[in-house]
Amino acid sequence: MSLDTAERRPEQAASAPAVWCSGLRKRYRGRVAVDDVSFTVGRGEVVGLLGPNGAGKTTAIKMLLGLVRPDAGEVLLLGQPGADPRARARVGYLPELFRYQPWLTASEVLALHVRLAGVDIPAAEQRESLALVGLADRAGDRLGGFSKGMQQRLGLAVALVARPELVVLDEPTSALDPIGRADVRDLLLELKSRQVAVLLNSHLIGEVERVCDRVVILDKGRVAAAGTLAELLGQNELRLRLDTVSPQAEQRLAAAGSVSRDGDNRTVRLPADLDPATVPDLVADLVRLGVRVHAVEPGRISLEQRLLDILRHEEHA
Numbered sequence: 574m575s576l577d578t579a580e581r582r583p584e585q586a587a588s589a590p591a592v593w594c595s596g597l598r599k600r601y602r603g604r605v606a607v608d609d610v611s612f613t614v615g616r617g618e619v620v621g622l623l624g625p626n627g628a629g630k631t632t633a634i635k636m637l638l639g640l641v642r643p644d645a646g647e648v649l650l651l652g653q654p655g656a657d658p659r660a661r662a663r664v665g666y667l668p669e670l671f672r673y674q675p676w677l678t679a680s681e682v683l684a685l686h687v688r689l690a691g692v693d694i695p696a697a698e699q700r701e702s703l704a705l706v707g708l709a710d711r712a713g714d715r716l717g718g719f720s721k722g723m724q725q726r727l728g729l730a731v732a733l734v735a736r737p738e739l740v741v742l743d744e745p746t747s748a749l750d751p752i753g754r755a756d757v758r759d760l761l762l763e764l765k766s767r768q769v770a771v772l773l774n775s776h777l778i779g780e781v782e783r784v785c786d787r788v789v790i791l792d793k794g795r796v797a798a799a800g801t802l803a804e805l806l807g808q809n810e811l812r813l814r815l816d817t818v819s820p821q822a823e824q825r826l827a828a829a830g831s832v833s834r835d836g837d838n839r840t841v842r843l844p845a846d847l848d849p850a851t852v853p854d855l856v857a858d859l860v861r862l863g864v865r866v867h868a869v870e871p872g873r874i875s876l877e878q879r880l881l882d883i884l885r886h887e888e889h890a
């Protein structure tokens with residue numbers, strides 16, 4: 574697993590990463606919120622920011638976007654200093670907690686943000702952004718009558734309307750129903766296919782696992798782990814359904830890797846660099862030891878399991 578240290582400051586060029594930050598720190602009244610955080614989001618890359626409550630995710634995002642002043646550290650967005658309005662105009666942002674003026678209509682909110690971004694987006698394209706988040710038929714309705722999920726959908730349209738090259742989404746699906754979540758997942762994949770970079774803060778690990786190229790895990794303000802899903806989930810698993818397991822057979826299983834048991838089901842954690850003979854040899858030995866093998870299912874550990882392993886290890890470190 575590689576810690577994403579992003580040491581060298583990139584050139585301020587069109588090819589610079591979408592996000593580059595180095596040594597970000599923030600304290601609130603003596604309490605550390607973010608402590609020496611560095612990472613990058615490449616152009617067109619979807620990066621997930623994960624971590625427990627209070628880990629510093631939102632604070633880190635706000636420092637990237639110039640909404641919180643860092644005590645230390647440096648930020649480049651799309652190759653420009655984070656505070657530069659030219660960079661910010663090409664960044665779409667969905668904040669975690671937000672409230673629009675209730676007397677505005679959905680299309681007025683979009684028009685306002687397009688004006689603030691200083692870009693010229695035709696009215697038809699603005700309507701398309703509303704359609705993209707399932708609000709096409711509510712364009713003329715005032716926000717005072719919008720549900721939480723509808724407000725979050727509008728927030729997404731705001732983040733996407735000005736043709737951003739980088740989109741930062743702070744818990745975009747927290748208020749959404751299952752269909753809304755699936756829509757956002759499709760939307761993220763669509764952004765990826767258009768080479769728009771995304772930084773996604775979400776507690777929905779399955780969602781992150783499905784769409785993200787890379788993950789940065791924060792814990793107690795620090796980067797606890799970072800890497801591609803393949804790097805983080807390198808470990809293999811073997812799920813077996815067995816009966817008539819003798820003590821010798823138990824020993825043979827334990828020799829292959831750490832074993833957890835749930836009734837007749839056993840899960841063996843195997844190393845990442847698995848020898849191709851390991852699984853067939855194990856099954857042959859089990860059969861020889863009189864075990865009845867009902868099912869053998871290879872798998873990879875889930876991001877959720879990996880996250881829990883990392884965070885529990887940090888707790889005991």
Ligand SMILES: Nc1ncnc2c1ncn2[C@@H]1O[C@H](COP(=O)(O)OP(=O)(O)OP(=O)(O)O)[C@@H](O)[C@H]1O
Binds near residue numbers: 604630631633
């Ligand atoms: N404005 C603030 N004033 C004082 N402390 C703050 C402020 N904002 C954040 N903090 C503290 O900084 C730490 C990190 O908070 P942050 O909101 O960044 O965490 P998070 O990882 O986004 O959490 P969650 O998953 O719960 O949204 C917490 O201890 C929090 O209490």
